[in-house]
Structures are given as C-alpha cells and as structure tokens.
Amino acid sequence: MLTVTEAQARVSDLVASAKKAGADAADVLYSGGVSTEVQVRLGELEDVQRSEGEEIGLRFFVGRRSASVSSSDLSDAALATLVERAAAMAREAPEDAYAGLAPEDRLFTGELPGLDIDDGQDAAPEIMRSHALEAEDAARAIDGVTNSEGGGASAGRSIMALATSHGFCGGYQASSYGCSASVIAGEGGAMQRDYAYRTARHFEDLDSPASIGRRAGERTVARLDPAKLASGAMPVVFDPRVSGGLLGHLIGAITGSAITRGTSFLRDSLEEQVFSKGVTVRDDPLRRRGLRSRPFDGEGLPVTDRAIIDDGVLTGWLLDSASARQLGLEPTGHAKRGIGGPPGAGATNLHLEAGTATRDELIGDIDQGVLVTELIGMGVNPVTGDYSRGASGFLIENGAIGAPVAEITIAGNLKDMYRELTPANDLEFIRGVNAPSVRIEGMTVAGA
DSSP, X not given: OOOXXXXXXXXXHHHHHHHHTTOSEEEEEEEEEEEEXXXXXXXXXXXXXXXXXXXXXXXXXXXXXXXXXXXXXXXXXXXXXHHHHHHHHHHHXXXXXXXXXXXXXXXXXXXXXXXXXXXXXXXXXXXXXXXXXXXXXXXXXXXXXXXXXXXXXXXXXXXXXXXXXXXXXXXXXXXXXXXXXXXXXSSGGGOEEEEEEEEESSGGGXXXXXHHHHHHHHHHHHTSXXXXXXXXXXXXXXXXXXXXXXXXXXXXXXXXHXXXXXXXXXXXXXXXBOSOTTOOEEEOTTOTTOTTOOSBXXXXXXXXXXXXEETTEEOOOBOOHHHHHHHTOOOOSOEEOOSSSOOEEOOSSEEEOOOSBXXXXXXXXXXXXXXXXXXXXXXXXXXXXXXXXXXEEEEEETTEEEXXXXXXXXXXXXXXXXXXXXXXXXXXXXXSEEOOOEXXXXXXXXXX
C-alpha cells in the first residue's frame, strides 16, 4: 500500500497521462487499505483475517462524454492500458450535459484541516485476540446467557488521494478500530440474541472489551420471555441504537440524485418546516476523530459543518457538481464516490441535536407505547415516505419500560413521523450517524 505522499504522486501522474492521451479533463482517485480482524467463539480462536488492497480509478472526459475505468494493478504497464481504455470508451460514450469536474474556483486550497483521524498505531493480532476474548467472556458471564455467536476485534488503516486536471491534489490517512460481542440467551424456541459493539478512530477511544461484552449479555437476557402487544396507534420511542436510521432516510431524500429524478418524498419541501420547531440536524465532516470525518469531498471541494435541518426547516439539498448543474445550483461539498463511476452525494458525521428532556421524561406520560431497540427489514418507500419495519424492543406501560416485545411491526409515513418527533437529551457521539432517543406520536403498531 502506498503512503499518502506516494498516492498523491501516483494520481497526479495518471492525470497527466490522461491529458497527454487527449482528455479535456480528468480526475483520479486512489484508495488503499489494510485491516486485521480476529474472531473468537466459546473462548477459542475461530478466525484471523488480514487483508491489504489498493485500487486506482480514472475518470476521462472528452467534451461532455466520459468514461470511468479502474484497476487494482498499479504497475506502469497496467496504468498505461488503463488510460488507453478510458480514452477509447469516453469517445464512444453518450453525451451528458451535466457531466464534468467541480468548478475550479470552488476547489479546496491551503493546508488540510487537522482532524486527528489517524492515531499512528498498529494493534498487534495478539492484542485484538485478547480484546475479542475479553468481550465474549464478559458477555457469557451474564446470568441467563446460554450460547455465543462470538466476539471480535479489528484494526485497520485507509489511505485516499484525489487529483484533478484543473489543479486539485490532496490525500489523507485514517485509522479504525472495533470490538464486538454477540450472544444467545434461553433455550429452544425461546432463545433470543443481541449484541454490542464499538468503533473508533483511535484505539484509546474504544470502550473496554469487558463493558462491551456486558452490554451484549445484558441486552440479550433482557429480551427473554417477550410479551404480547395489542395492535393500535400509540407513541413509539426509538432507542439511540436505531434512531439514527431515521436520519438516513432523510439524507436519502435530499441528495441531488433523488431530487433531479423526482424520486424523493421531500422533493417539494425545500425551506419548508419538515420537523417541529427546535429540531436541528447537522452534518459535520470536520469533527475531530469522527468516524466519517474528511478534509475535502469526493470532488476536491472544501467541506464544512452545516445545519441540514435548522429549527425544523430543511435548509437545502446535498449536491455533487453534476446534480448541482442540473438544478441550476452550486455544489455543496457533499460529493462522495467510489473508485468506479461518477460521484454522488451524501452526508458524513450526521447527528440530531439533543433535546431538553431526559428519556424518562420522554416516556413518563405514555400509558401504552413501545421502546424500539432493533429494526428488521427495509420497508421504506423513498418516493412516498411510507414506512413499515419489523421491530423488537420493550413495552412502555404507565410511563415505565416494561416487558420485552418481539416480532412486531411499526408503521407510519416519514413526513408525519418527522413532524411528530421529539428528541431526548441522551445524545452520544459514538457512531457515524448519531441521534438521541426520540419519541414519535401516533405510529401504527401491529403486535405479534
């Protein structure tokens, strides 16, 4: 795997080769990564995996025609062939009036911001094995746990570099670590499973393996002997483990591609009240040690902290350059891309700001409702906003959390759900997408 400096030199050289081959414009993306993962089960080592790979992708423009070609072979001969193929394909591609690089006057310049997303460590497999065993042991030690799906620990490092033919070249490196445990409680047809995990950019920021394991065991045992739930309309409280998914549906509805195609349930909601007043959703790509932090976007534009929802109002779309041109707007620094194909748009470190009420206060006046801790399936229509998901969690009765429930269905429409959403104050920044507990009024719940 290349270093950041080597990767920047390689993408710059490939852009120059594309220009010599007749490209009117070009950009090149390099992605490299190395990771080690250890899995244990029932106290024994089950698997150790080590992977290392790198790819490079060239986007070659001839006027408004373009082609994207990628390779995992970075030899001079392979890259020369890559350029030849991209040139030939681009000349035969259909024209796209909106294709092209990002506006030159909007490109990132200056020193990259300090995001502290690489701790410079390289955790040894022995350490990861120890963490995986400790997490699983702690989970299995919880009274009521009867079996294990295993414990795991991982460590990795990634490198990304981007160069464009109109003057941008940048790159960065990031580290990542994880620890998890998944166990089973009960016997026969009454068995239940649950899990816990943590990921972090710095090894020192991970929770202790024992605490991760205990959470997994306690969550699993708490799901035993689920109660029956009568169907009806009632308040639903989303635990922080699942509440971030509501933000994912929001982002999918406000990206440029969804708006240009007319396939978004929020396509007519720009600068409208989408959530209730007081609700704010932010995207912060510059958060120190953030799991999705980055110094520039997938087209070389600067990135910034932004309120996507401000006091309940949808402030704008998330746009790459192509969708911005189609809408007659400016790109927003939200371009995301893989090695092959053109950029799209998306969020980074996304979060719903905390409210003022505690979770106990949020549920204190609910006579009958549900606390959802797990969602199943993908029953969301992005065009209409209709929402129907399998779920499990706990009853809320007379203002308190009660017996577990399983195999229920919760349903509504995201437009109504967003307007009826109230956040609690228990926000933690531990995931790529973070949200506190949220209460949504009047959802339809179908019991098992």
